[in-house]
Amino acid sequence: SLPQVSIVGRPNVGKSSIFNWLAGRRLAIVDDMAGVTRDRMTFLINEKDRYFEIVDTGGIGINDVDELDEEIEHQIELGIQGADVLMFVVDARDGITPLDRSVAKRLRKLEKPVLLVANKCDGDNWETQASEFFALGFGQPILVSAKNNRRKSMLTEALHESL
Numbered sequence: 001s002l003p004q005v006s007i008v009g010r011p012n013v014g015k016s017s018i019f020n021w022l023a024g025r026r027l028a029i030v031d032d033m034a035g036v037t038r039d040r041m042t043f044l045i046n047e048k049d050r051y052f053e054i055v056d057t058g059g060i061g062i063n064d065v066d067e068l069d070e071e072i073e074h075q076i077e078l079g080i081q082g083a084d085v086l087m088f089v090v091d092a093r094d095g096i097t098p099l100d101r102s103v104a105k106r107l108r109k110l111e112k113p114v115l116l117v118a119n120k121c122d123g124d125n126w127e128t129q130a131s132e133f134f135a136l137g138f139g140q141p142i143l144v145s146a147k148n149n150r151r152k153s154m155l156t157e158a159l160h161e162s163l
């Protein structure tokens with residue numbers, strides 16, 4: 001089967017936006033509100049004559065903030081099934097949040113390659129802020145903006161190299 005890249009991260013960081021951006025189509029639901037029930041979505045990407053499958057896992061719906069940890073656990077479980085690489089998405093504008101740390105902790109246990117991606121780097125001057133994500137333990141993040149189409153090829157090349 002094809003190598004699989006699963007997009008994981010806390011709600012609202014832009015996982016589905018990145019998924020759609022890479023797909024070049026609006027396949028997954030993008031929402032301002034965390035907790036919309038979404039299915040596991042996949043599409044195939046071709047980078048330098050190699051195909052791999054990208055997976056977006058929205059997880060189950062949540063309305064209660066107290067259930068966020070559970071939600072993330074569930075989402076990661078869905079995402080990691082069969083995953084060869086985890087694309088760990090964080091929000092450059094928010095910096096590291098407790099939920100990011102929670103995700104990082106779970107990902108570390110998996111012992112699979114993790115590609116750290118800081119989304120919402122819409123303008124310039126994100127390098128300084130985004131460098132704090134190094135502390136999550138997955139190296140320097142790739143700084144992207146799904147909204148403003150920034151550094152897409154850097155992301156797909158990094159995916160290619162991580163496989």
Ligand code: GDP
Pocket residue numbers: 009010011012013014015016017018029030031032034119120121122144145146147148
């Ligand atoms: P998910 O919950 O991680 O799947 O996040 P979504 O893809 O649903 O996006 C959550 C919110 O972030 C939506 O309002 C998106 O429009 C917004 N968003 C996604 N990517 C970007 C980005 O690069 N820049 C900005 N400013 N907003 C973004």
Ligand code: MG
Pocket residue numbers: 015016017028029030038057058
């Ligand atoms: Mg989503």
